[in-house]
Amino acid sequence: MADTGRATVYSICVMCTVRCPIEVEVENGQVKKIWGNPHVLGGRHLCPRGAAGKVFQNDSERLQYPMMRDGERGEGKWKRATWDEALDYIADKLKASIDKYGGESVVLGDRGGGFTDLQKAFIKALGSPNYLNHHGACSSSVHNAHNAIAGHRRNTVAYDFKNCKYTVLYGRNILESIGTKEAKDFIDALESGMKFVHIDVRWNYTAAKADRFFIIRPGTDYAFNLALINTILRDNLYDAEFVDRWVLGMKELEEFIGPYAPEWAERETGIPAKEIRAIAHEAADLKPAVVFNQGWMTAWTENDYYFRRSIYILNALMGVYEAKGGLLFSKGEAAAGYKPVKMLKPLSPKVDRKRLDGVGWKYKHLSEDYGMAQMLPYAILKEDPYPVKALICYRFDPLSSFPDPAAYLEGLKKLDLLLSIDVNYSHIGWYSDVVLPECTYLERTDPVLVKKGPKPALWLRRQAVEPKYDSKPKWWIFKQLAERLGIGEYFPYNTIEELIEWQLQDTGIKLSDFDEKGVVSLSDKQILWDRKDGLQFKTPSGKIEFLSSLLEDNGIPSFPVYESPKKPPKGQYRLVTGKIGVHTQGTSLNNPYLNEIQSENTLWINTGEAERLGVATGDTVEVSVKGVTQEVKASVTDHIHPEAVFTLHGYGREIPLQTRAYQKGMRDNTLMKGLLKPTVGGNCPITECFVKIKKKP
Amino acid sequence: MSDYYIHQDQKRCIGCRACELHCKTTHDVPVGPSFCKIIPVGPEVVGGVPRIHFVFMPCFHCEQPWCVAVCPTGAMNQRQKDGIVSVDRSLCIGCKTCITACPWGAPQWDKETGKVFKCDFCKDRLDEGLEPSCVTGCTTAALKWVTPAESSALRRERFAKGIAKDIPDR
Numbered sequence: 001m002a003d004t005g006r007a008t009v010y011s012i013c014v015m016c017t018v019r020c021p022i023e024v025e026v027e028n029g030q031v032k033k034i035w036g037n038p039h040v041l042g043g044r045h046l047c048p049r050g051a052a053g054k055v056f057q058n059d060s061e062r063l064q065y066p067m068m069r070d071g072e073r074g075e076g077k078w079k080r081a082t083w084d085e086a087l088d089y090i091a092d093k094l095k096a097s098i099d100k101y102g103g104e105s106v107v108l109g110d111r112g113g114g115f116t117d118l119q120k121a122f123i124k125a126l127g128s129p130n131y132l133n134h135h136g137a138c139s140s141s142v143h144n145a146h147n148a149i150a151g152h153r154r155n156t157v158a159y160d161f162k163n164c165k166y167t168v169l170y171g172r173n174i175l176e177s178i179g180t181k182e183a184k185d186f187i188d189a190l191e192s193g194m195k196f197v198h199i200d201v202r203w204n205y206t207a208a209k210a211d212r213f214f215i216i217r218p219g220t221d222y223a224f225n226l227a228l229i230n231t232i233l234r235d236n237l238y239d240a241e242f243v244d245r246w247v248l249g250m251k252e253l254e255e256f257i258g259p260y261a262p263e264w265a266e267r268e269t270g271i272p273a274k275e276i277r278a279i280a281h282e283a284a285d286l287k288p289a290v291v292f293n294q295g296w297m298t299a300w301t302e303n304d305y306y307f308r309r310s311i312y313i314l315n316a317l318m319g320v321y322e323a324k325g326g327l328l329f330s331k332g333e334a335a336a337g338y339k340p341v342k343m344l345k346p347l348s349p350k351v352d353r354k355r356l357d358g359v360g361w362k363y364k365h366l367s368e369d370y371g372m373a374q375m376l377p378y379a380i381l382k383e384d385p386y387p388v389k390a391l392i393c394y395r396f397d398p399l400s401s402f403p404d405p406a407a408y409l410e411g412l413k414k415l416d417l418l419l420s421i422d423v424n425y426s427h428i429g430w431y432s433d434v435v436l437p438e439c440t441y442l443e444r445t446d447p448v449l450v451k452k453g454p455k456p457a458l459w460l461r462r463q464a465v466e467p468k469y470d471s472k473p474k475w476w477i478f479k480q481l482a483e484r485l486g487i488g489e490y491f492p493y494n495t496i497e498e499l500i501e502w503q504l505q506d507t508g509i510k511l512s513d514f515d516e517k518g519v520v521s522l523s524d525k526q527i528l529w530d531r532k533d534g535l536q537f538k539t540p541s542g543k544i545e546f547l548s549s550l551l552e553d554n555g556i557p558s559f560p561v562y563e564s565p566k567k568p569p570k571g572q573y574r575l576v577t578g579k580i581g582v583h584t585q586g587t588s589l590n591n592p593y594l595n596e597i598q599s600e601n602t603l604w605i606n607t608g609e610a611e612r613l614g615v616a617t618g619d620t621v622e623v624s625v626k627g628v629t630q631e632v633k634a635s636v637t638d639h640i641h642p643e644a645v646f647t648l649h650g651y652g653r654e655i656p657l658q659t660r661a662y663q664k665g666m667r668d669n670t671l672m673k674g675l676l677k678p679t680v681g682g683n684c685p686i687t688e689c690f691v692k693i694k695k696k697p
Numbered sequence: 698m699s700d701y702y703i704h705q706d707q708k709r710c711i712g713c714r715a716c717e718l719h720c721k722t723t724h725d726v727p728v729g730p731s732f733c734k735i736i737p738v739g740p741e742v743v744g745g746v747p748r749i750h751f752v753f754m755p756c757f758h759c760e761q762p763w764c765v766a767v768c769p770t771g772a773m774n775q776r777q778k779d780g781i782v783s784v785d786r787s788l789c790i791g792c793k794t795c796i797t798a799c800p801w802g803a804p805q806w807d808k809e810t811g812k813v814f815k816c817d818f819c820k821d822r823l824d825e826g827l828e829p830s831c832v833t834g835c836t837t838a839a840l841k842w843v844t845p846a847e848s849s850a851l852r853r854e855r856f857a858k859g860i861a862k863d864i865p866d867r
Contacts, residue, residue: 033723035834044833051718051834175711180836187709187837203740205712208749581713593721596728597714639740639747 010037010518012449012461014441015049015056016584017113018179019449021518022050024442024464031057031442031465036180039517047178048582052593053442057468061590061658062424063437064469073413074431076656083472083480086434091484093417093433094126097389098485103127104353105389109373109396110134114449115461115474119394121344122478125487129355130388135370137401139296141681144366145308146294148548150316151538153369154294156330158453161185163325165289166282167196170221170311172295175206177579195286197279199224199271201576202604202646203639212275218574218644218687219565220269222307225292225314226562227265227276228283230257232317237284239319246535247316249547249558256559268564270641287318289325301565301688305681309558316544322531329529329536330452336522339506341450341458347490356388359682364554366682374402374676374684377411390417394474395438399427400586400650403672403684406628421477424587425655437471444473445496448503451519454526458507460500460514475499556680568643572690573609575623577649577668585650589661601648601665602635605693610636613693620696623666625689626673630666631696645691699760699780701818703832704848705753708855709839712737712751719834723819730805732756732816733831753840755831756803756816758782764795764804773804773813776820783817786810 009024013034021037023044031054035044056062066086071077081089097105108123110116112133123131135143142154161167162185174186190196190209198210199221207213216224232238233254243250262273283290292314301307320326333340357375359366366372376398380388391412397420399405405427412418412431420429421436429435438444446461467473475496482491493499500511513520529535536542540549548558568574579585582597589595603621605613615621617636622629623645630652640646652667672689679685712735720732733755740747762782765773772788773795775781784804789812795804796813804815819829827833828842843851 033830043838045836045838046715046719046834047836048713048715048718051715051722054722176713178711178713178836183711183713184837187711187839191708203747205749208740208747209708209711210746213746581711582718592728593718597717 006032009462009464010039010460010514011441011464012446012459013046013050013053014461015053015588017111018182019114020046020050020180021459022046023518026464029465037518040519041181041184045180045184047180047183048597049584049588049594050180052588052591053440055593056588056591057440057442057465059590059592061660062440062469063422063429063435063471065437066470067435069433073418073433076430081434083470086436087480087484090417090419090434091481094390094481094485097416098126101387101389102353103351104130104356105387106130107132107356107376107388107391109376109391109393109398111395112370114451115446117343117345117447118474118478121348121490122482122487123392124345124351125348125482125490126485127351127353129351129353129368130371131368132357132371132373132376132396134373134396134398134401136373136682137398137403137684137686140366140370140372141300141304141679141683142294142296142308143370144682145305146312147367148365148550149309149312149539149546150544152329153367154296156452157321157327158330159291159293160325160328160454161189161194161291163289164189164194164291165286165325167194167291167293168279168283169196169198169206169293170295171200171578172293173200173204173206173578174293175209176204176581178581195282201641201644203637204578205581212279214271214275215639215641217268217270218576218641219301222303222310223260223265223268223562223564224271224276225307225310226257226260227262227273228280229253229310229313229317230260231262231277231280232284232314233257235280237280238317239287242288242319242321242531243317245532246321246537247544247546248541249545252547252559253313260562283318288320288323290318290320291315291326292318300683300686302679302685303563303565304683304685305679306560308681312544313546316546321544322529322535328454328526331454331456331523331527332450332452333456333507333522335527336456338508338522341448341507342503342505344490347492348487354385356385358678363678363682365550365556370682372678372682373398375678377408377676380411380414389415391415391419393418393420393422393426393428393432395422397422397426397428397586399431400669403669403675403686403689405670407674407676421474423471425590425657427586427654430655436477437469438477439467439471439473443467443471445500446474447496448500454528456522456527458509458514458520458522460518462514462518566688566690568690572692573605573645574643574687575668575671575689575691576644576646576687578646580648583648583650586653586661587650589650589653589664590658592660595660598648599660599664601632601651603632603666603693604635604637604640604646606640606642606644607636607638609642610634613695615693615695622694622696623671623691624694625671625691628670628673630668630671632666645693699758700844701758701779701781702843702845702848703753703755703829704841704843704851706839706841706851707750709837710735710751710753711837711839712749713836715834715836716753716831716840719830720816723822723830726805726814727807727809730807730814732805732814754801754803756782756818757801758818763798763800767794767798769794779823781818781820781823782815783820784813784815786812786814789813
């Protein structure tokens, strides 16, 4: 970091949670330009949101100083506080809650992602098992499906797009919900001849480049996959050697799959049977350089879990695990011959209280890494399984990301302390008692990130410029709270440099080793396990379990009979949401440059349906569900299924301090009434939302 | 004379607008104007799939720039050594004649200063041996900094590879 002159700082972006490696040009203590880190990306490529980080850092409409509520919750009356005032207040409230109700009465809600150790360490040291993150509204069903079937998370395997020859994407808008490297690799693969099939309820920029594109009846992606599996088994298209060695439950799969022929799926999905057969054969011809992408968007139905399982079944049948062009296992420090990077969480004693959301005891097949944050308001209201009195939200905004914010708020009202720590103004912050401003990613150094993958590396987010305003880094905020709460010993550092040196102590790597490239590679080449004997599936059997012991042992069937998704009641439509390349849902909407490109969302309506409704592009429509109405402009298009309407998620911000995004477009999650609930996969059934549409008089 | 060209590979372009953002953050362009723009045209169904064309619109830095010809003060000028067309803001009087003259909408209006500004192919970066920001930052390397002749060669090569693939017994 330099106060004068020019400097180059390598760091990690967080304009979205892909966290691309970046190169920051600094001049006279100011961010001059942000690029992709060429040492990792092979060039200075960086998505538009990453580039726009510069104006985010300079924006006056971000959190500037600690604020304490000076009126009722949500009333929007605030007073500026000093850090000491705010931290003392929070510590007193937390202490009171812990003394009276126990450590489990405190909950930490996190955005999740790579940098979670500090937050997890903090809540654990307080004696609470209640770490929740946003995945219940995102990819929980995918994580949990892969966990039951292969003992892995969604992201403990990487797609080898560079060498892939055939890909099927299900609503995974890979070219609009951009990770810089992933998008570039995908385009490189297309240029090298990779074929891909895109399935979605609507067209998008990814679909525009597909070899085959089908608009599927909403919620029937699972039926499509069942017919693929049916064809693969019937026509003997699977990788027999791989399946014999690594798969348990083929017999049960065969018994189950009989009725699900392509003709059946055609009636269910609208995709022609001959196309389904062709896709099964095309994929099989190119296996194992094939990826059935697990995705995480569009099909969050009640049975989403079984749909995600079917994706992993297809991947296993094609033998893609650890195959060139398929799914490659992520490896960490040990696989590369290094001692592990030290983490804070293991330092404090084990917590044996059960979780508030039932994960791990009521729902034994679901992972505690994600939890089910949708259960929090009910636990608070019913004091079941015990009283919950304090919520710390670290970049966690359930009122934006989860369905039905009104229902969520009902629970939050009963809290004794609601704290939000964020860089942005958030809906949860607006209702909080105290808001603490974290400094932006350009203004702070974070603990070391172990970037697991086929080629593991250590990455570092490094401070490029001094914090603007009275904002502080995360490591400092949690350390300050820990000291006040008598758990300081579990945070053995005074500066971030001390913390990093402690983390790296056993690895032989030094902080200065990050200077040159921003990352430290742990292996020059890909580490690949032996496909015959070396694959590590962390299931009880060590194999891929189509018949899952984790499910069967907990009374959950591995192969329940297919249930057709609900059709919208007459005059109603299924609301589906998604993303575009210039925004990270609600968090970037107020960015001056990104807002300039897409300041509002619209509602996509199928042409035929729009005619029946008398709606044309540009008309304002009222979208309503059970007493909630949102207004938005219509976009009429041929390229959406008539049962569905689509909008971009996260618009309709209701924080007046965000002047550019305030009340622009419609707030989709307010329409998702009654959808704060658990499903078998741990996800909220976000797309089980049926809306009425009327042209505004 | 101008021997620069930004080649846009349509097959690689994903319409993400990173070019616009890298441009704006390099030149600190205020909200409103934009030195380059991606214009999505479509979708239109071709062979069963709705395709879209992302048209990249920077300044083309014409060999005979009409904006320079009509500028009454000499503010709009063409750099001798390489033909880059840019504005000397100290001379611009805000008459907007260049905006009228340019058929492609390249000159942009800066309402804060009442003057015109525009794409200069990042000439300060070029002088340092770098490429324009839109090219450098492009997410998928769809934009390439080439000569017009190289762009023609790239197009020929792509076409040739495309037809060769369809010859059955190559």
